[in-house]
Amino acid sequence: MLYPEVLSNAISSFKKLPGIGEKSAERYALSLLKLSDEDVDNFVHNIKECKNKIVKCSVCGHLTDKDVCSICSDDSRK
DSSP: OOOOOHHHHHHHHTTTTTTTTHHHHHHHHHTTTTSOEEEHHHHHHHHOOOOOOHHTTTTOOEEEEESTTTTOOOOTOO
């Protein structure tokens, strides 16, 4: 289907995610249009937070938002 450029761009962005094909990307992009502005702002914020703050633990490589994950920094574990 022929969509406006901004919607086509959103569809293309969703298709960059693993396992997301044309139809799923289209459904996701169209679903965004039904969300409130606040929900869209929160969605964008959460994606940016993940991209900017999630790193690999310097000890085990587990995903964390700190240098050392909660598992490796737990003193009660051996």
